[in-house]
Amino acid sequence: MINVFQPTLGAAELDAVRDVFDSNWLGHGPRTRQFEREFAEHAGLAPERTIFITSATAGLFLAVELLGLGPGDDVVLPSISFVGAANAIAAAGARPVFCDVDPHTLNPTVTDVERALTPATKAVIVLHYGGVPGEVAAIAELCRQRRLALVEDAACAVASTVDGRACGSFGDIAMWSFDAMKILVTGDGGMLHVRDDELARRAHRLAYHGLEHASGFSAAGKGVPHRWWELTVREYGRRVVGNDLTAAIGLVQLHRLPEFVARRREIAGTYDRLLTDAEGVRLPPPVPDGQVSSHYFHWVQLDPAIRDQVAADLLDLGIYTTFRYAPLHRVPAYGDGGHLPGADEAARTTLLLPMHQGLTDADVRTVADSLRKSVDQRRAAAGG
Numbered sequence: 001m002i003n004v005f006q007p008t009l010g011a012a013e014l015d016a017v018r019d020v021f022d023s024n025w026l027g028h029g030p031r032t033r034q035f036e037r038e039f040a041e042h043a044g045l046a047p048e049r050t051i052f053i054t055s056a057t058a059g060l061f062l063a064v065e066l067l068g069l070g071p072g073d074d075v076v077l078p079s080i081s082f083v084g085a086a087n088a089i090a091a092a093g094a095r096p097v098f099c100d101v102d103p104h105t106l107n108p109t110v111t112d113v114e115r116a117l118t119p120a121t122k123a124v125i126v127l128h129y130g131g132v133p134g135e136v137a138a139i140a141e142l143c144r145q146r147r148l149a150l151v152e153d154a155a156c157a158v159a160s161t162v163d164g165r166a167c168g169s170f171g172d173i174a175m176w177s178f179d180a181m182k183i184l185v186t187g188d189g190g191m192l193h194v195r196d197d198e199l200a201r202r203a204h205r206l207a208y209h210g211l212e213h214a215s216g217f218s219a220a221g222k223g224v225p226h227r228w229w230e231l232t233v234r235e236y237g238r239r240v241v242g243n244d245l246t247a248a249i250g251l252v253q254l255h256r257l258p259e260f261v262a263r264r265r266e267i268a269g270t271y272d273r274l275l276t277d278a279e280g281v282r283l284p285p286p287v288p289d290g291q292v293s294s295h296y297f298h299w300v301q302l303d304p305a306i307r308d309q310v311a312a313d314l315l316d317l318g319i320y321t322t323f324r325y326a327p328l329h330r331v332p333a334y335g336d337g338g339h340l341p342g343a344d345e346a347a348r349t350t351l352l353l354p355m356h357q358g359l360t361d362a363d364v365r366t367v368a369d370s371l372r373k374s375v376d377q378r379r380a381a382a383g384g
Helices: 011-023 030-043 056-066 083-091 110-116 136-146 197-206 244-275 307-316 341-349 361-381
Strands: 050-053 074-078 095-099 121-127 149-153 173-177 190-194 299-301 350-352
Touching: 011 244, 030 050, 030 190, 030 244, 050 056, 050 197, 056 083, 056 149, 056 173, 056 190, 056 197, 074 083, 074 110, 083 095, 083 121, 095 110, 110 121, 110 136, 121 136, 136 149, 190 197, 244 361, 307 350, 307 361, 341 350
Parallel strands: 074 095, 074 121, 121 149, 149 173
Antiparallel strands: 050 190, 173 190, 299 350
């Protein structure tokens, strides 16, 4: 099977895990803090406000809690977005308000966001679709003008920038995903950044049981009371901090990230070159000047009358494709089925092709050739 997503792991990651085993400390510790520092440096952020956590979804739930969102509050987010964002909003009793997206970039424009604002809006959550930054700078400016919090779900944008500035640095709170199908992987995991110093300190507490200071061996003799086993808890927290085992993998992956993204960029260019004259196949728009994409997704758009049939044809040939993300305004749990024509068009036409740094040139050509053949056959059968 040619997979749509696939991690790249090897001897260096195994050696890093072996070192953690040899240290006899697998939990939250020195490698976790090193990963936080090095990732913060990668993104141009403050390490003391950067927290390695168990998942980006945990970061979304923490963001909602840190911002105090709840009943009576509206949060605007694109309908083409990951379910975790809407879950975090709805679970707090706030209302997800879905905005439209450009049907070809699948990112919201600043106009889409502004149109969805209500008198009860307290925050905006924005995703960078497929790693393309979109209009995040303009959306951030809109949020500043309206005194709204901006949360960047930068799960797809681990190496994306706008004019040299990293995605994740535009919002008040941001999170990145390192799950097993992302570019930089730790198995499960994510990174959280909080711009405000006091909120960042609170985020550290909430991510680790609400503790005012660490307890146990890590705190002994380090400025805490002599009874280091005693707890100081003033608010309820949970445990969503990362650990040294996954952080060790993340450190190796972070060092390999430039080569991963460079290979993905090559693959995207090859797809576009092989498919540029394919009838019935619409390629993704070019990345705007001044922006750098992580190339997490690479998609084509097809006539909705044949899109699903083409996906089935490719699956029969051992090529897995998919569509992400299903439009949330159509999800019964929190959707109202409202009129968002860009999101609906994107959901009917878009197909994600295999995109990961492990693809060979032969794999890419196989996908492109198979896509061409299927589209031609299905269009002919439909009289297109």
